[in-house]
Amino acid sequence: MASVGEDMFRAFAETLEMVRSTGSRNSKVELLAGLFRRLSPASLQAVTRFLKGKEVPSGDIGVGWKGVVDALAEISGASPKDLWASYLKHGDLGSAAEDVVSRKGRASTLLRQPLTIPRVEKAFLDMAKQAGAGSSFARRRALQGLFADADALELKYLIRIITGDLRVGATGGLTEEALAKAFDVDPATLRDAVLVTGDVGEVAKLLVEGRLAQARPVLYRPVEFMLAEPKASPEEVAKHFSKEAIVEMKYDGIRVQAHVGREVRLYSRRMEEITGSLPEVRDSLSSLGHEAILDGEALGFGGGRPLPFVKMQARLHRKAISEEVIEKLPFHYVVFDLLYLDGRSLLDMKLKDRRIMLEGLRLAGGVSVAPTFSAGSAEGFRKLFEKSRAEGFEGLVVKDPDSPYMPGRRGGHWVKLKEELDTIDAVVVAAEWGNGKRAGLLSDYTFAVWDRGELKVIGKAYSGLTDEEIRSMTETMKKLALRWEGNRCWVRPEVVMEVAFDSIQRSDRHSSGYALRFPRIKAIRTDKAPGQADTLERVRLVYEGQKLK
Structure with a gap:
């Protein structure tokens, strides 16, 4: 069990400074793995999420640039002009804060309380729960409390976590690689677990408990989307599969993962919740009668043809969708895969069998199962491609009927054929x-x-x-x-x-x-x-x- 000292936020910040200062990937992995071994299980969960750009499991605490700057100005006494000048010098707000506080000090240091990783995580969770009138003020006060107790280095990394700008080279799978080293497990197995659960913190918990093999999709925690590998011609597609394949239209829509249970939540490719942007899809799925995770695309139609993505994405920017907006541009959710059903993961099941289960669901309203076709020759793919273009779609997505669902990968089980080269x-x-x-x-x-x-x-x-x-x-x-x-x-x-x-x-x-x-x-x-x-x-x-x- 880690000691309180090892769960201090200062120790985390110092490790990140060392990680940032070395150009060696192996050294970065060793430094992070050493930190992971020393942390308590709760702090390990929090820190791994921080490194992946998530302040909390849901990803965001609702604090923007202005909130950070206001809280920083309050505890440091620095003027907006000082902060802006330091930002332009360093290129990120965390380093600017470190610079300003190092030079100017802070209003008072007499009553500073120790800053621990659990305390930081709790403050973030409390901020994420704030809603309604007074929520902005509550977040600002909580932020000021953290900032007031942080030294210059701690402040630097607190702000970098909040702004999603850690800048220590802990991207490109380093966090997962370091976790695998710390717990002596296969890196590929660990990466797969992160893709399946959608939460590196949850995987850290499974590691501590010796249950990594039990990683499964969980409702309301988005799974990384399976991707399609590009192909340049029907001949290339035919050569790639060398057998009959499942063919779907390629939709130029908004990729959406739907989680259906006690409520319906919708997630984008960025793993962000977009339920409020697609209320008609949410309402259509509310009567499904099963717990399920669905994969598909949300499409808008005009004149009987699908609208281009640029016209549809405006919906994602709206905080509230009125009945007038829905009537003017209704969205339809076309579902092409089923990842989870009533407590059972279907990721390892063959696509053709997942399709059978998907088609057995009673979908209503503006939700339907994507039509499929079958082809195995260049001529067959060419004819379907021409049909797709004539109906206003982008091209084709061709899938191996025996393929599992592989989160976050372009493994070649799915390929796409579009009009442009790519x-x-x-x-x-x-x-x-x-x-x-x-x-x-x-x-x-x-x-x-x-x-x-x-x-x-x-x-x-x-x-x-x-x-x-x-x-x-x-x-x-x-x-x-x-x-x-x-x-x-x-x-x-x-x-x-x-x-x-x-x-x-x-x-x-x-x-x-x-x-x-x-x-x-x-x-x-x-x-x-x-x-x-x-x-x-x-x-x-x-x-x-x-x-x-």
């Missing part, structure tokens, strides 16, 4: 001022993909967004600004864009070693987190695939 989900890392009618707007965007925990630039695009979207992006880029280099503003990597292109070329102009030919922005993917953007390995696969055409 699209890349990339993270915006910089923006530049436009010219002509775009003067005064940040309209040219540099984007990057992931490579072993780092972002590598792959191109720049300025076409594809509406004037309204560019104006909105300008304000977003200003808020995310880290530093300016002449006309270019480098930003915190928080915005994901879906970028279409004609081809991929080798290039030494970008740090990725590749460049997209004729890139154009297809959509701002507000439904995706930065960590869900594509990887350099995916770019290589698309590049190699196009050479075979």
Whole structure:
């Protein structure tokens, strides 16, 4: 059992400083594994969630940038001008706070109470529960209480946890790798458990109790979505499967995971709850009569044809959906998989058998099972692709009927065939001022993909967004600004864009070693987190695939 001293938040912060200061992945893993071994079970759960960007199991405590700045100004006496100047110098609010407090001190240190990991977690949980009138004030007071008792280093990492900007290189699976090392288990098995449960903290609890093999989907804890691998032609799809496959239309909708039990909750690709944005889907599922986890897409239709994603995603930005909005743009939930039913995990079951169980459910209202077709030849896939395009869909998703559901993976059991060569989900890392009618707007965007925990630039695009979207992006880029280099503003990597292109070329102009030919922005993917953007390995696969055409 860990001692109280080992559960001090200071010990956590000091470990993160050491992790940040080393460039060796092995050293980072050793440092984190050592910390994990020393922590109590409760603190281990909390810390692993912190490292994965979750203040609490639900992910968010409802405190934004302004709330952090206000609380920081209150305890430090620093002016907004001082805080902004320090932020521009360091590039993140946590380091700015450390700098300001180190230089200016704080209002009083006489009554400071020890800051422990359990205390921090409890404060976060209390803030997350706040709702209604007075909730903002209550969160601010709780935040001030934590900040007042934190030293400069503790404050730095408290703020980085809240802002989701730890900056210690603990991404790219390092947390899972360190957990596996600390408990001497197979890293792949542990990663699978995290994908299945959707909560690294829950996996840490199972590890402590020696029950890792019992990792199962849990209602109201979203499972990572299974993904489809891109293919460039019907011939490539036929060669990939070499047998009859299940074929579905590829919907350009909002991927939604529905958890149905005592209530209905809906989750996006970012694992964020979006139930309030889709009340008609929630209501249609409320009479299902089973506990279930469903996977599908929410679609809007106009003139009998599916609407493009850019028109549908506006619903996700609304805090409240009126009857007028629903009547004007009703959503339909098309379900194509069943992950869990009445206490039983179906992840290891074959897709064809999961489909039988899915089709046995009584779905009502605006919810239906996705139609399927069967094909095994290039000609068969081509005809279905043409049918899909004629009906207004993006293309096809082709699935191995014997495949399990593999959370978070593109293992090749599912493939997608689209009209373009493909699209890349990339993270915006910089923006530049436009010219002509775009003067005064940040309209040219540099984007990057992931490579072993780092972002590598792959191109720049300025076409594809509406004037309204560019104006909105300008304000977003200003808020995310880290530093300016002449006309270019480098930003915190928080915005994901879906970028279409004609081809991929080798290039030494970008740090990725590749460049997209004729890139154009297809959509701002507000439904995706930065960590869900594509990887350099995916770019290589698309590049190699196009050479075979």
